[in-house]
Amino acid sequence: MPLNTILLLGAALFCIGLAVVVTRKNAIAVLIGIELMLNAANLNLVAFSRFDAVELQGQVFALFVITVAAAEAAVALAIVIKVYQHFQTANLDKINELKG
Amino acid sequence: MIDLNDIISTTEFNPLIYWIIALMAIPLLSFFTTTFLKKIAPVWATLLLGINLSISIYLASQYWDTTGVSIRGNWFSIGDTQLTYSFLIDQLALIMLVVVNFISVLVHFFSMEYMRHDENKSRYFGLLGLFTFSMLGIILFYDLLFIFIFWELVGLSSFLLIGFWFEKKSASLAANKAFIMNRIGDLGFITGLMILYSQFQTFDLEGIKSLTVLSSIEDENWVAEYFKNGELVRNSLDGRWLSAAGIALFCGAVGKSAQFPLQVWLPDAMEGPTPVSALIHAATMVAAGVFMIARIFVILDAQALEVVAVVGAITAFMAAVAAFSQFDIKKVLAYSTISQLGYMVLAMGVGAYTAGLFHLVTHAMFKAGLFLSAGTIIHQLHQLEGKDVNFDPQDMRVMGGLRKYMPVTFICFMICALALAGLPGFSGFLSKDAILLNTAVWIDEKGGGFYFIEVLAFATVLITAFYTFRMIFLVFTGDFRLPKLIPASATLKPLQEGNVFLKLPMVLLAIGSLSIIFGFTMKAENTWFYQLIQDPIFLVPESYAAFNLMDLPHEWFENLHSQVVVISIGLALSGLVIAYFLFKPGAKFSASFAEKREPIGLVGQISFYHWYQNALYEKVILKFIIWKARRIAWFDRVILDGFINFIAKFQVVFAHLIAWFDRNIIDGFVHLTTYTTGRVGQLTRSVQSGNVQAYIMAALAFLILMLIWLLF
Numbered sequence: 001m002p003l004n005t006i007l008l009l010g011a012a013l014f015c016i017g018l019a020v021v022v023t024r025k026n027a028i029a030v031l032i033g034i035e036l037m038l039n040a041a042n043l044n045l046v047a048f049s050r051f052d053a054v055e056l057q058g059q060v061f062a063l064f065v066i067t068v069a070a071a072e073a074a075v076a077l078a079i080v081i082k083v084y085q086h087f088q089t090a091n092l093d094k095i096n097e098l099k100g
Numbered sequence: 101m102i103d104l105n106d107i108i109s110t111t112e113f114n115p116l117i118y119w120i121i122a123l124m125a126i127p128l129l130s131f132f133t134t135t136f137l138k139k140i141a142p143v144w145a146t147l148l149l150g151i152n153l154s155i156s157i158y159l160a161s162q163y164w165d166t167t168g169v170s171i172r173g174n175w176f177s178i179g180d181t182q183l184t185y186s187f188l189i190d191q192l193a194l195i196m197l198v199v200v201n202f203i204s205v206l207v208h209f210f211s212m213e214y215m216r217h218d219e220n221k222s223r224y225f226g227l228l229g230l231f232t233f234s235m236l237g238i239i240l241f242y243d244l245l246f247i248f249i250f251w252e253l254v255g256l257s258s259f260l261l262i263g264f265w266f267e268k269k270s271a272s273l274a275a276n277k278a279f280i281m282n283r284i285g286d287l288g289f290i291t292g293l294m295i296l297y298s299q300f301q302t303f304d305l306e307g308i309k310s311l312t313v314l315s316s317i318e319d320e321n322w323v324a325e326y327f328k329n330g331e332l333v334r335n336s337l338d339g340r341w342l343s344a345a346g347i348a349l350f351c352g353a354v355g356k357s358a359q360f361p362l363q364v365w366l367p368d369a370m371e372g373p374t375p376v377s378a379l380i381h382a383a384t385m386v387a388a389g390v391f392m393i394a395r396i397f398v399i400l401d402a403q404a405l406e407v408v409a410v411v412g413a414i415t416a417f418m419a420a421v422a423a424f425s426q427f428d429i430k431k432v433l434a435y436s437t438i439s440q441l442g443y444m445v446l447a448m449g450v451g452a453y454t455a456g457l458f459h460l461v462t463h464a465m466f467k468a469g470l471f472l473s474a475g476t477i478i479h480q481l482h483q484l485e486g487k488d489v490n491f492d493p494q495d496m497r498v499m500g501g502l503r504k505y506m507p508v509t510f511i512c513f514m515i516c517a518l519a520l521a522g523l524p525g526f527s528g529f530l531s532k533d534a535i536l537l538n539t540a541v542w543i544d545e546k547g548g549g550f551y552f553i554e555v556l557a558f559a560t561v562l563i564t565a566f567y568t569f570r571m572i573f574l575v576f577t578g579d580f581r582l583p584k585l586i587p588a589s590a591t592l593k594p595l596q597e598g599n600v601f602l603k604l605p606m607v608l609l610a611i612g613s614l615s616i617i618f619g620f621t622m623k624a625e626n627t628w629f630y631q632l633i634q635d636p637i638f639l640v641p642e643s644y645a646a647f648n649l650m651d652l653p654h655e656w657f658e659n660l661h662s663q664v665v666v667i668s669i670g671l672a673l674s675g676l677v678i679a680y681f682l683f684k685p686g687a688k689f690s691a692s693f694a695e696k697r698e699p700i701g702l703v704g705q706i707s708f709y710h711w712y713q714n715a716l717y718e719k720v721i722l723k724f725i726i727w728k729a730r731r732i733a734w735f736d737r738v739i740l741d742g743f744i745n746f747i748a749k750f751q752v753v754f755a756h757l758i759a760w761f762d763r764n765i766i767d768g769f770v771h772l773t774t775y776t777t778g779r780v781g782q783l784t785r786s787v788q789s790g791n792v793q794a795y796i797m798a799a800l801a802f803l804i805l806m807l808i809w810l811l812f
Contacts, residue, residue: 096790
């Protein structure tokens with residue numbers, strides 16, 4: 001499989017993730033978008049790792065990313081639960097305490 | 101050429117300074133402590149003054165034969181102007197020290213009884229201490245500035261003591277009058293100080309005297325040349341300033357020694373307690389003026405001395421005339437004090453330095469004695485006053501026949517009165533005789549219109565004897581008039597002699613009024629006083645100087661002496677005889693005296709109202725001053741206040757203008773700034789929407805922009 005195809009797939013995946021993050025109203029959906037973007041980055045790492053047959057640094061790094069993403073998901077979900085408890089909603093448009 | 105700094109250089113240390121400090125510190129201590137004491141205040145104050153008297157007697161015995169010890173030190177310097185202090189302990193100062201302290205102690209002692217029932221007696225004794233302190237300052241210091249400082253302190257303590265019973269309106273008014281009259285004289289004193297300082301640049305009397313000797317008259321100008329700090333100083337004034345300086349300084353003495361035309365304060369000063377009158381207004385403070393003339397005597401020129409002599413003679417005569425019709429015993433004594441002070445000043449004026457000072461000392465003794473005797477009478481009469489019995493215990497109309505009730509007081513009063521009248525055997529005779537003799541010699545030399553001084557001086561002898569014996573006949577002979585005037589008083593306890601506190605000072609002063617104290621002689625020249633103090637020689641430039649009496653031929657004195665003695669004794673005796681025929685018990689004036697209200701006839705009126713001098717001051721000078729004050733008040737109110745009000749109004753208008761400018765222009769800027777800031781804030785706040793996704797978009801957009809900028 002040529003590298004181009006994989007990179008295009010990664011880019012597409014990233015864009016979809018970004019679109020989800022920016023457009024969806026639900027906080028959990030936004031988290032899913034973020035996961036998508038992380039995985040798009042992982043895809044790129046694995047793809048480039050093909051050119052480093054000896055040490056496979058890209059794949060190792062992807063493993064790290066997955067681990068960190070898992071941790072991030074745990075923390076983010078906890079925050080979302082607390083936010084929900086506090087505001088009685090998970091709609092990001094409603095949670096606009098940061099406005100000036 | 102002489103260097104000023106050499107004359108007024110600091111002297112070597114002399115242990116005498118401790119004694120001098122002690123002499124002044126003890127009365128001052130009395131002033132500061134006595135006021136806080138209650139019961140023991142009189143004893144404490146008297147004890148301190150007793151110590152002071154012992155010190156002065158000790159010093160007198162130690163320094164009797166020396167020519168004068170001078171102590172000088174640097175007080176402070178401003179730039180290259182050096183102000184010094186200096187003391188001079190000479191025979192004059194020693195005699196004055198003893199006299200002042202002696203009389204002060206006796207007055208303290210006397211007051212222990214006299215003021216026994218006064219609730220403010222601690223203040224009284226404190227003020228006596230303050231007075232003694234200031235008087236000793238005048239005597240001890242030999243520096244005109246310091247003499248002036250203590251001069252003012254004496255004036256202050258006199259003011260406080262005259263107004264001691266300040267609840268009485270008349271007493272506080274009398275205190276004010278005395279103070280203001282003294283201030284008028286002091287103005288002259290300050291003027292004299294300024295003239296002398298501008299010429300000699302020192303207040304030190306030694307310096308002034310040394311530089312006066314060296315000054316000269318060139319083309320009618322008074323020139324003083326000397327070195328100061330190594331530089332030649334040449335001060336030149338119009339020659340008349342030399343006379344002016346002397347006359348100006350004499351003005352100070354006119355105020356303090358109650359000379360014409362400022363003498364009106366002294367009779368009013370009798371509002372104070374009688375022992376105070378004895379100490380201050382008869383014996384010591386009023387003598388300060390004469391003492392001051394003695395200190396500056398050698399720098400007085402002929403013209404100034406003529407003024408001094410004329411003023412003295414006029415004062416002596418006027419006051420003597422005023423004395424012979426008064427009803428108040430203290431007023432008689434007050435006028436006689438003025439009169440005798442006039443004699444002293446006259447003596448100074450004719451150049452009879454020693455005679456004047458001699459009279460000062462003898463007068464201090466016999467006048468203090470007279471006042472204390474009068475005080476005893478007043479005190480004892482005061483005891484008779486009760487609920488139904490009200491009278492003025494100083495009024496001679498309620499007295500009469502007191503010889504029977506108070507024999508000791510009578511004898512003391514008699515001795516002092518004989519001294520006052522100038523009869524042989526008593527101290528006043530010696531000193532008054534010396535003054536009359538010197539005056540007669542001076543006028544023989546001077547001639548011209550000055551004979552009126554001699555006439556006044558001899559007329560005063562007659563009048564003095566007259567009013568003295570009038571007083572004695574009215575007070576001590578005949579019947580006691582009080583029971584007749586106020587029948588209710590007849591039932592009270594009889595009049596008694598005073599106790600030992602009142603008697604002892606009187607007796608001592610009466611002894612001091614005997615001429616035997618000064619020597620067993622009829623001639624003043626043979627007394628020990630004349631051996632100690634000689635007439636000094638005038639130091640002013642020759643063309644301005646008066647002639648020295650001692651340069652006149654001695655035969656003149658010899659020839660005139662016998663005549664003067666005979667005339668003065670004759671006049672005094674005729675005064676006595678006239679008084680006897682007019683006021684002996686049962687005589688014409690004596691019989692109707694109790695009902696008398698005010699003397700009749702021109703002479704009696706002039707005398708009773710003291711030549712209408714007070715009325716003149718009130719009607720003319722006071723009116724003029726009030727008129728002037730009104731005009732000045734008008735000027736103040738209309739012109740000055742108008743100007744100030746105009747400025748105030750202008751300020752208000754101007755402030756309104758500025759307020760408008762502030763409100764509209766300055767505040768406008770501020771408001772514009774806040775408005776702009778607010779609008780900008782409103783515009784930019786929409787960016788901070790609080791929408792997380794919008795932030796992410798913004799971050800993304802910015803990232804893309806950065807990438808574009810970095811890559812292309």
